[in-house]
Amino acid sequence: MSATLPATHTNHLRMIEALYSGHHGWLYATLRKKLGNAMDAADLAQDTFTRILASKVAVIEQPRAYLSCVAKGILVNWYQRKALERAYLDALALLPAPEVPAPELRLMVLETLHEIDAMLDALPPLVKRCFLLSQIGGLKYEDIAGQLGVSLITVKRYMKQAFVRCLMLVD
Incomplete structure (x- = not known):
């Protein structure tokens, strides 16, 4: 039994195939030059085409x-992820040897940090800033309102929005 794909899906796949075959080498070379690393360039080039495939874009006039x-x-996103990893590893380097977590736990923490970072990036900029000022900076809501130039009720609304996103991460 063979399945047939809808015409639009088939056209999309053909367009992606043509895009890949015509421009993958160029994109890879561009990324390799920027990164100075063939493996990371190959991964990011592949991620680029995967994202385009998932986007279902119909026409690309300037490939x-x-x-x-x-x-x-x-x-x-890759640079942010690497910076986050470096910051975590730098913090671990400051710990006394007996307190350094096992490699499995370090990996779990890094994955969680990446999820939190992605969640924060999905927030509107003021909501994200408000949340970070509260949770990382330790500021009180009144102080955040003054710093951001918004009302106290707005800060509370922003914090609620951020906490709802955090709860979505837990589910």
Whole structure:
């Protein structure tokens, strides 16, 4: 028994195949030059095409400009992820040897940090800033309102929005 794909799905796959075959080498070379690392460049190029495949975009008029734009977003996320990992590893380096968590726990913590980071990036900028000022900076809601130039009720609304996102992460 063979399944047939809808015409639009088939066209989309053909478009992605043509995009990949025509521009993968260029994108890989561009990323390799930026990163100085063939393995990371290959991973990020693949992630770029995977994201485009998932996007179901119908027409790409300027393939290299489009690929550059998508790859730039992926590259920014990659740099943020690497910075987060470095910060965590730097913090671990300051711990006395008996307190350093086992490799399995370190991996779990890094994965959780990446999930939290992605959750925070999904928040509107002021909501994210409000949440970080409260949770990392330890500021009181009144102080946050003054710093952000918003009302106390707005800070409470922002915090509720952030906490709801955090709860979604737990589910």
